[in-house]
Amino acid sequence: MAKNNAIDSAVPELTIDPGASGDSFIQFDINGTGEFRIGVDDTDGDAFIIAQGSALGTSNTFRMSAAGERTMPLQPAFLAYNSADDSNVTGAGTVAQVEFDTEIYDQNDDYNTSTDTFTAPITGRYHFDFKGRLNDVAADMTALETYITTSNRTYYGTDLSAGAAMSATNFLSFQVNTDADMDAADTATVSVVVSNGSGDDADIDGSSTPITRWSGHLVC
């Protein structure tokens, strides 16, 4: 079939059709510079794509499959975990910033494994989920608080007596999750403080199994 791009003034429609094969697209330029291209990628299962630049399939920002599944491969989203135990970090009131030194993914490169900090690349609403595990909890550690600190405010999660809640083998899980408003360049970190113990003897567990992990993504 020959190419069949047409504006039909009889009915309110524009049809773009490359013919037998090829992408069907609209290119948005400014002064000859390719800014975005939207259309159907003939080499990608005929998915509908919004791509930065002048091609589909290279810098895709939005992909809707023909089955209606939407992905956004450059959307800020990360999952990081603590790969090794951090020993004796809290228990007698010391606030410990939780370390997540290994990334599973970091789509927009917004998480820093050295500072254990997420930095918002753009103003928006972000969702965060944190789950951690302590080891070597003692019965006299009768207070635990954990929280996510963002530039705008602090969000608290698990709040209990670590000593009362710990397992028979001195483990305890704790967590925080929230949606948060963040401005561009705002930061977020995770902390835990366990108190009233005779010493800072509690460890934050780490492992290649992501026992202590933190994830987040830009919601809207």
Place this chain on the structure above:
Amino acid sequence: MATQNSINNASGSLTVDPGASGDSFIQYNINTTGEFRIGIDDDAADAFIIAQGSALGGTDTFIMSADGERTMPLQPAFLAYNSSTDLNVTGDATQITIKFDTEIYDQNGDYNTSTYTFTAPITGRYFLGVTVRCEGLTASHTSLQCWMKTSNRTYRASRYDIGALRNADDDSAIAESSIDADMDAADTAYFEVVISFGTKVVDIVGNSVPYTRFWGHLAC
């Protein structure tokens, strides 16, 4: 450079280009009424935008930055919290609706700070989360139950001996819940808590720090 809009029958594409500067866009009208405009906003760092009406940068519904970060400023999303402590509200099996009386944000005006209820503006899947901090607990408060109540169904959340596990520093602990929920247009959601087997001395913490908060957004 002169404006260069073209339909290219050699490549099966349409190119829109305003020339040296300005937005590159396609306007969708019905009977001359501007319904939606899609294109590149030259005043917004060349982001790709879907805007309601006849202009980019006015009523934007979808913004894809040149770096692939997608925001949707009108997408239903809210975060509200309890701003002042509600004293002596449960503990004796009194079941209460948690008050989140102050909004941090409410993008689509769907949360009511008087009824503490979220109302779904459109049928879809909504992520909802709650964290509630309770204080004034004693060892006799041996039961916490809480629920996320939506029009379609009730989701049971934390249930445990809250008195036994309370934080010794301020006799505090939390109730929490998170869920992806199916909601029809006009369906509602709110959160209830009951603490039992003690006296009615348990407070629901409220503060400018959002210890007690309710958040949600339209997921898909």
